[in-house]
Amino acid sequence: MYWQPKEECLDRGALAELQRKRLQKTLTRVASHVPFYRNTFKKRNLDPTQLRSLEELQEYPFTLKQDLRDNYPYGLFAVPLRDIVRVHSSSGTTGMATVVGYSRNDIQTWSDLVARVLCGAGLTREDVIQIAFGYGLFTGGFGLHYGAERLGASVIPISAGNTRRQLQIMRDFKTTALVCTPSYALKMADVMMDIGINPHGLSLRWGLFGAEPWSEEMRLELNERLGIIATDNYGLSEIIGPGVAGECQECNGLHINEDHFLVEVIDPETLQPVPPGEIGELVITTLTKEAFPVIRYRTRDLTRLLPGPCPCGRTLMRMSRMTGRSDDMLIIKGVNVFPTQIESVLFAIDGTQPHYRLIVDRINNEDRLTVMVEAVESMLFDAMKKQRSLINTIKKQLATELGIGVEVKLVEERTLERFEGKGNRVIDNRKI
Ligand SMILES: [Zn+2]
Numbered sequence: 001m002y003w004q005p006k007e008e009c010l011d012r013g014a015l016a017e018l019q020r021k022r023l024q025k026t027l028t029r030v031a032s033h034v035p036f037y038r039n040t041f042k043k044r045n046l047d048p049t050q051l052r053s054l055e056e057l058q059e060y061p062f063t064l065k066q067d068l069r070d071n072y073p074y075g076l077f078a079v080p081l082r083d084i085v086r087v088h089s090s091s092g093t094t095g096m097a098t099v100v101g102y103s104r105n106d107i108q109t110w111s112d113l114v115a116r117v118l119c120g121a122g123l124t125r126e127d128v129i130q131i132a133f134g135y136g137l138f139t140g141g142f143g144l145h146y147g148a149e150r151l152g153a154s155v156i157p158i159s160a161g162n163t164r165r166q167l168q169i170m171r172d173f174k175t176t177a178l179v180c181t182p183s184y185a186l187k188m189a190d191v192m193m194d195i196g197i198n199p200h201g202l203s204l205r206w207g208l209f210g211a212e213p214w215s216e217e218m219r220l221e222l223n224e225r226l227g228i229i230a231t232d233n234y235g236l237s238e239i240i241g242p243g244v245a246g247e248c249q250e251c252n253g254l255h256i257n258e259d260h261f262l263v264e265v266i267d268p269e270t271l272q273p274v275p276p277g278e279i280g281e282l283v284i285t286t287l288t289k290e291a292f293p294v295i296r297y298r299t300r301d302l303t304r305l306l307p308g309p310c311p312c313g314r315t316l317m318r319m320s321r322m323t324g325r326s327d328d329m330l331i332i333k334g335v336n337v338f339p340t341q342i343e344s345v346l347f348a349i350d351g352t353q354p355h356y357r358l359i360v361d362r363i364n365n366e367d368r369l370t371v372m373v374e375a376v377e378s379m380l381f382d383a384m385k386k387q388r389s390l391i392n393t394i395k396k397q398l399a400t401e402l403g404i405g406v407e408v409k410l411v412e413e414r415t416l417e418r419f420e421g422k423g424n425r426v427i428d429n430r431k432i
Pocket of ligand 1: 255
């Protein structure tokens with residue numbers, strides 16, 4: 001049930017003391033080994049050896065993605081290159097790549113943290129885990145791979161793509177757990193239908209999905225269509241990759257591996273902590289990383305902390321699934337809109353398929369959001385009246401959820417692009 005019971009169920013007081021010690025050690029190390037941190041600390045007259053409490057971390061500066069780019073490739077490493085056993089890189093959706101490194105101990109830690117996530121989701125060494133995340137510079141494939149091996153499960157390192165082959169292997173190798181993005185799992189469900197594989201006749205029981213924001217409605221859809229229990233897990237290469245946090249079988253928020261990562265939730269405008277339980281940007285400080293420690297890294301991911309104990313017995317704090325990235329947020333007619341909000345509404349309406357695209361235009365200085373959604377086949381053969389009524393239902397529910405009017409367009413099944421990795425469902429044609 002737990003991979004590291006002592007750590008995962010640590011008394012909160014003992015955890016805070018462990019965090020404080022580890023924080024001080026990390027701050028002291030980066031101050032002496034990484035010129036970037038030494039200089040920024042010096043500018044603010046910060047002396048990590050004097051750190052008395054976790055709250056004092058708030059006096060330290062944030063680290064931004066741009067700081068990683070400015071120190072490309074190895075400028076933020078805290079150990080010499082000869083102690084680095086692995087390099088990963090994130091291309092990001094925009095701009096220059098960032099590079100992260102791991103020491104031998106970092107790889108051990110990473111494996112254990114991902115094993116915690118897998119174990120928390122219900123997996124054991126009896127499971128056959130098909131890893132359909134990309135392997136390579138992206139941390140997803142390797143991270144889950146090491147965790148699954150550490151757990152002692154049987155790993156199928158198939159990587160992303162070639163969906164028919166994925167499904168053939170899933171059937172023949174008796175895969176019990178699928179690891180990929182929720183978008184790709186949805187594509188697999190569609191292809192299963194096309195080629196006549198009944199998911200309920202497979203050995204598949206678990207889905208561990210991550211690397212992109214997704215809605216609760218998408219989870220229900222995947223559970224039903226694939227006959228699985230889907231859980232969410234979270235990580236990012238700048239911090240360690242997957243293994244930062246993961247859902248237990250309660251499926252009610254992700255337990256953060258707080259003995260290794262100290263989290264804050266801030267208001268991205270004022271940069272001050274938000275009141276407990278409110279949504280804000282997740283900021284992470286690594287507490288045990290050797291090769292690539294980061295201090296107060298602004299993830300751009302939006303979430304909220306969920307106070308209170310979890311019935312699973314873990315004392316590690318939970319956070320809600322990501323609402324989205326602050327980068328993904330669309331501002332339409334001055335209103336903040338997240339694609340996951342629209343997804344929640346669409347998935348709950350009968351007559352549509354769980355595939356959609358959002359198109360934003362600016363016409364005569366006014367924003368217009370068009371939601372394209374696939375209609376179920378029978379709907380398109382129905383009378384215009386029924387189609388219009390479906391469009392009106394969607395419009396009305398989206399207007400209630402978002403507070404703005406949107407255009408809705410029904411398209412035929414299988415006309416919108418499917419994704420094998422992270423989905424990209426927004427086309428913003430505005431030149432701003
Ligand atoms: Zn739990």
